Amino acid sequence: MVAWKTRQRLTPYFFLLPAFVLLGIFTFYPLVSAVRLSFYEWQIISEPVFTGLQNYRDTFTDFKFYQSLRVTFQYVLVAVPATILLALATALLLNTRLRLRNLFRGVIFFPAFTSLVAIGMIWKYMYSTEYGIINYLLGLLGIKPVGWLSDPSIALWSLILVTIWHGLGWNMVIFLAGLQNIPEVYYEAARIDGAGTWQRFRHITLPLLKPITLFVVVMAVIYTFRSFDFVFVTTKGGPGVSTSLLMWYFFRQGFIMYRMGQATAIALVIFVVVLFFTLLQLRLFRGEVRY
Amino acid sequence: MKALRYLLAALLAFFIFTPFLWMFSTSIKPLGEVYGIPPTLLPQVFSPENYLIAFQRSQALRAFFVTVVYAAGCVVLYLFIAALAGYAFARYNFVGKNLLFILVLATLMIPIEVNLLPLYRLLKGLGWLNTFPGLILPRVVEPFGVFLFRQHFQTIPDEYTDSARIDGCRELGIFWRIMLPLSVPPTIVAGLFMFLWRWNELLWPLVISTGNRMRTIQTVISLFVRERYVEWNFQMALCVAAILPIFVLFISIQKYFVQGVVLSGIKA
Numbered sequence: 001m002v003a004w005k006t007r008q009r010l011t012p013y014f015f016l017l018p019a020f021v022l023l024g025i026f027t028f029y030p031l032v033s034a035v036r037l038s039f040y041e042w043q044i045i046s047e048p049v050f051t052g053l054q055n056y057r058d059t060f061t062d063f064k065f066y067q068s069l070r071v072t073f074q075y076v077l078v079a080v081p082a083t084i085l086l087a088l089a090t091a092l093l094l095n096t097r098l099r100l101r102n103l104f105r106g107v108i109f110f111p112a113f114t115s116l117v118a119i120g121m122i123w124k125y126m127y128s129t130e131y132g133i134i135n136y137l138l139g140l141l142g143i144k145p146v147g148w149l150s151d152p153s154i155a156l157w158s159l160i161l162v163t164i165w166h167g168l169g170w171n172m173v174i175f176l177a178g179l180q181n182i183p184e185v186y187y188e189a190a191r192i193d194g195a196g197t198w199q200r201f202r203h204i205t206l207p208l209l210k211p212i213t214l215f216v217v218v219m220a221v222i223y224t225f226r227s228f229d230f231v232f233v234t235t236k237g238g239p240g241v242s243t244s245l246l247m248w249y250f251f252r253q254g255f256i257m258y259r260m261g262q263a264t265a266i267a268l269v270i271f272v273v274v275l276f277f278t279l280l281q282l283r284l285f286r287g288e289v290r291y
Numbered sequence: 292m293k294a295l296r297y298l299l300a301a302l303l304a305f306f307i308f309t310p311f312l313w314m315f316s317t318s319i320k321p322l323g324e325v326y327g328i329p330p331t332l333l334p335q336v337f338s339p340e341n342y343l344i345a346f347q348r349s350q351a352l353r354a355f356f357v358t359v360v361y362a363a364g365c366v367v368l369y370l371f372i373a374a375l376a377g378y379a380f381a382r383y384n385f386v387g388k389n390l391l392f393i394l395v396l397a398t399l400m401i402p403i404e405v406n407l408l409p410l411y412r413l414l415k416g417l418g419w420l421n422t423f424p425g426l427i428l429p430r431v432v433e434p435f436g437v438f439l440f441r442q443h444f445q446t447i448p449d450e451y452t453d454s455a456r457i458d459g460c461r462e463l464g465i466f467w468r469i470m471l472p473l474s475v476p477p478t479i480v481a482g483l484f485m486f487l488w489r490w491n492e493l494l495w496p497l498v499i500s501t502g503n504r505m506r507t508i509q510t511v512i513s514l515f516v517r518e519r520y521v522e523w524n525f526q527m528a529l530c531v532a533a534i535l536p537i538f539v540l541f542i543s544i545q546k547y548f549v550q551g552v553v554l555s556g557i558k559a
Binding site: 008009011012013015016018019020022023025026027029030031033034037042090093094096098100101103104106107108109110111112113114115116117118119121122123125126131133136165168169170173174177226228229232233247250251254255260263264267268270271274275278 | 398411549553
């Protein structure tokens with residue numbers, strides 16, 4: 001009987017064992033060694049050598065780091081609000097009664113699941129200055145070719161457009177779920193009280209969508225902040241440093257310059273920023289509105 | 292007013308869908324047409340052989356095989372591990388339960404780039420670079436699945452398990468024979484999303500799996516491109532091929548795609 005009790009008590013740990021073995025070896029242990037490695041000079045072939053804070057000093061004195069930081073902030077600050085506002089507008093539009101509504105939704109939703117590599121490739125082709133379809137169509141209107149990915153003052157904006165194009169559907173679906181959670185009776189009551197479309201939107205829809213919007217914003221910031229694939233397949237950070245997002249800077253230092261210790265330090269800096277936004281989210285959600 | 296809404300929706304859908312059409316159309320054009328002015332919307336010379344050539348040149352068939360093994364391996368292990376863990380969190384009380392659950396959730400915050408180089412070093416030490424275990428095992432556990440299964444198992448009434456216990460069923464037997472068969476929807480959603488993540492992933496396989504015969508399809512596509520005079524028709528053929536399985540899944544079980552996205556939004 002005692003043996004049975006003990007076994008019973010051990011059962012949940014036994015069920016958790018596979019998950020925690022893997023997490024321990026491949027998530028928590030590497031996290032600890034990441035912190036350690038960030039204090040080492042490590043160039044792939046040689047063994048790591050302890051250099052104290054050198055990697056951090058190198059990073060924080062590298063003007064490329066600050067440029068990447070600036071580029072990343074610009075990218076996030078434009079792409080995230082644009083995507084989310086557009087997603088909200090799209091959700092409102094596709095929440096009304098329309099024929100073919102599901103087709104529209106499906107089409108807009110689909111890019112969210114397409115590989116960023118393939119998406120980056122097709123846009124790279126369409127953006128091509130000489131052979132791209134976009135410049136060809138603009139040419140028909142008499143507009144001179146634009147260096148979508150080759151002009152340093154435009155390239156980041158081109159990437160932002162792709163980011164919006166890709167993220168629109170995902171956020172739209174979350175907003176649609178939020179809209180469908182709002183009880184119809186609220187709108188009916190408001191209508192009886194004589195509230196117009198705008199007033200209903202302003203005083204019912206918006207406040208009730210607030211928690212979901214906060215969630216969407218924080219997730220989008222985290223996700224966009226760590227964007228890498230587009231840059232890798234389209235611009236490789238160029239021209240100049242105009243599209244050098246932090247993740248590209250990380251990759252470049254690690255796998256092109258082979259400064260892997262420093263790359264790990266950079267990743268930890270990115271991690272701290274991501275952590276900051278995640279905690280911010282938890283903070284914001286403490287006062288969650290329920291309905 | 293209604294006409295305007297149709298117009299907006301149609302414009303948006305057009306803006307989203309055109310790149311895919313252009314991708315497909317380019318993939319079946321001869322190279323001359325790719326660089327021809329004016330561009331042709333529909334290929335004048337239908338060239339499906341692009342797919343054959345692109346696949347041969349880039350060894351894409353092998354890459355597809357690697358990607359399928361990678362994604363499927365992750366899915367199978369993930370479902371098993373996440374279901375077990377979710378079950379433990381949902382149906383048992385034990386010392387340290389909250390702490391362990393928070394620990395699982397905390398991994399949400401650890402981005403792969405932080406662990407990338409330590410993992411590279413670890414796998415190198417194990418001799419696991421360019422092997423399936425090295426590619427798969429570090430990418431198996433995601434909190435999303437643990438979460439999903441936990442939510443689901445909390446909704447199953449105790450009567451199911453109690454009567455089984457009285458009949459002398461072992462704990463693992465209860466899980467395996469009673470709980471799992473009741474868990475088709477979370478299994479599909481969790482499995483689907485793991486598959487999508489791994490199928491579309493770039494950074495991890497790009498770094499860990501560099502050997503010619505161990506590249507995934509996304510890596511192959513991203514490295515196949517030349518700097519000048521890109522053979523866009525071949526490139527687009529590979530892209531279409533990489534998107535096609537996802538497209539088929541999307542068409543056939545779109546509701547689970549929606550569920551997954553919504554569930555990721557409800558609780559985090």
